[in-house]
Structure formats: C-alpha cells, structure tokens
C-alpha cells in the first residue's frame with residue numbers, strides 16, 4: 001500500500017495495522033485490526049496532519065517520500081498527543097528538523113512529556129489558521145474528544161475535515177474509503193469505537209457538534225485518524241454520533257453474568273427466554289469468556305441491563321466485578337437495570353452488584369433475584385417470569 005490522493009494534492013500517507021488485536025493496553029480488542037491515518041497536503045508550503053504509531057513510522061515516511069521529500073515538510077499538525085498518532089514524530093522530525101509542530105497548548109505539554117524534545121512548536125486555538133498557499137488549515141479545539149489536547153483540522157478549500165480520533169473505526173482494510181467496504185463491518189466498528197472510547201463524553205460531543213454546525217463548514221470529506229474515510233454523505237457519521245451522544249436507547253436487553261458451577265448461567269438463560277417471550281431482543285454474555293469490547297458496543301443502545309454473578313467469599317466474581325467497574329466509567333443514562341445470581345450459604349453477589357449499579361449512576365428497576373445453589377424447576381420458572389417482567393418494563 002502506498003500514498004493515496006484523497007483530494008487534489010491531499011494524500012493519505014498512513015499505515016494499516018492488520019495484526020493488532022489489543023488496543024489501549026487490553027481495554028479494547030481490535031478484532032479487525034486498525035489503521036493510523038496521516039494526511040499530507042502539498043501546496044506552496046507542505047503540511048502533514050498527524051503521524052502514526054511508532055512501529056509504523058518508517059512506513060509512513062516511505063509513503064510521504066512517494067509524494068515529497070520529507071525534508072521539505074513545513075508544518076506537522078499534531079491533532080492529538082496519544083502515541084498512536086504522535087509516535088512517528090521523533091523519527092520524522094529528524095528528517096525535517098526545521099518544521100513547525102502545530103497543536104494546542106495541552107498538546108505541546110503532552111508531547112514534551114512523551115518525547116522530551118524541544119521541537120519548534122506553534123500553539124493554536126479555535127479560529128487560528130495557517131496559509132499553505134492555495135489552501136488553508138483552520139483549527140478547532142476539541143478538548144475531551146477524547147483527550148484534553150485534542151483538536152480538529154479543517155481545510156476549507158478542499159472541504160476536508162480531519163477530526164483525528166472522532167468518527168473513526170478500528171478497521172484494517174486495503175480500501176481507504178468507507179463506501180468501498182462491507183457496510184455491516186464498517187458500522188459495527190464505528191459503533192464499537194464510539195461505545196468503548198467516547199460513550200462517557202456524550203455531553204461534550206453534543207456541544208462540539210452544535211458548535212461545528214454553527215460554523216457552517218462545508219464538508220465533503222471527513223478523514224479520521226483510524227479506519228476508513230467518509231466521502232459519500234460524510235455527515236451520516238456526524239448524525240449518528242449526535243444520536244449516540246444523546247444516549248437514545250431501544251427496547252433491548254443485555255445480560256452479562258459470571259458463573260462458578262453454571263447455576264447462575266442457568267438463571268441467565270431462563271431469564272433471557274422470559275425477556276424474549278415479552279417480545280424484546282436480548283443478548284447474553286458470560287463475561288469471563290466474552291469479548292468485553294463487543295459487550296460494551298451492544299450495551300450502547302440497549303435500554304435494559306441485567307448483571308448476574310455467583311457469590312464467592314460473600315462477593316461477586318472478579319470478571320463481572322471488573323466489568324462493572326468499567327461500566328461505571330461510561331456513566332450510562334436512561335437505563336433499566338437489575339441483578340441476579342446463585343449462592344451457597346450467604347448471598348452477597350447480588351447486593352454487591354446493586355451497589356456497583358448505584359455507583360455507576362443507575363437505579364435498580366426490578367427487585368433482584370437470587371437462589372440457593374442450583375435452581376429447581378419452580379425457581380427457573382421464577383427466572384422466566386422475572387425476565388418477562390423485565391422485558392415488559394423495557395417496552
């Protein structure tokens with residue numbers, strides 16, 4: 001794969017990471033790999049917008065070299081400090097030491113705390129711009145989408161928005177444009193990305209979308225820093241972000257449980273049958289085995305969550321405890337929630353789940369259900385009815 005012209009004199013010069021399966025440490029599983037997108041703009045002055053993760057820096061430089069000599073780069077725009085976009089800076093800056101690095105004040109601070117280099121840095125804020133020749137780069141600060149340093153870069157002459165992490169997907173592909181790939185995979189990854197990275201930031205995102213809409217920018221291409229570039233009806237991803245940011249939900253349930261000897265699992269399965277009997281779609285995950293990233297994506301628009309655990313040492317099991325800690329960070333709103341689980345002598349898991357749910361800012365909407373040891377037929381029927389009641393609440 002080489003450089004690709006995405007607009008006149010604007011080139012994708014990033015890298016495709018087909019192999020990565022764990023992102024952000026292990027908080028995000030990238031089953032379809034990812035890309036690190038850098039964009040080169042060739043005009044009287046030459047600018048590079050974002051770099052790539054350090055292991056791909058050489059590849060990025062090779063791609064740049066197919067268009068221009070990297071030594072001729074005048075500006076390196078750093079929309080975001082995180083290393084998947086700034087990791088290529090040290091190697092690149094050795095080739096163009098006189099280039100200015102451009103970003104927000106927080107970006108400068110953050111880059112210094114990563115690389116300890118005194119690059120010539122130009123601090124910009126919303127409304128500032130740089131004239132390249134026929135083309136201009138305008139900057140829009142976007143703090144907490146998704147780091148304090150984050151920024152969007154906009155080229156009005158090409159109607160091109162480069163919003164860094166916003167509107168991306170972790171999806172490796174030999175294609176570069178969103179309309180060229182399988183649409184199910186594309187939207188699945190866009191949703192997974194929003195749910196796992198941006199869910200807690202909905203209020204900030206809504207405000208930023210309103211602010212950018214008021215700017216009346218003409219946008220014909222949205223080129224994010226991960227995944228495919230939106231060129232056909234690019235505003236569709238913005239509209240979808242606006243809906244996700246409002247935490248709009250539908251009548252659907254996600255059951256997430258962990259089980260020691262399968263008694264809690266029996267309960268989960270019967271509860272799911274009850275929810276389904278009420279006409280509500282339901283997904284069931286054993287969190288000790290499931291892909292956490294997918295579970296979070298399924299939870300994004302589901303109105304109902306049920307969390308289950310066997311009791312172990314008076315507490316819930318560790319995988320569900322860790323998962324609930326993660327959910328707490330997402331601050332889900334407008335949800336109906338309850339708990340269930342089996343115990344041996346002293347129950348405790350269900351109570352712990354209830355507390356975790358409250359800490360996550362949610363209310364328990366249906367009294368939890370717990371049974372001693374293995375549920376019998378009568379107790380399983382209670383599970384079914386519990387599920388059906390929960391399903392009716394969701395409708």
Ligand code: FEO
Nearest residue numbers: 080082084085165
């Ligand atoms: Fe916030 Fe893709 O890094």
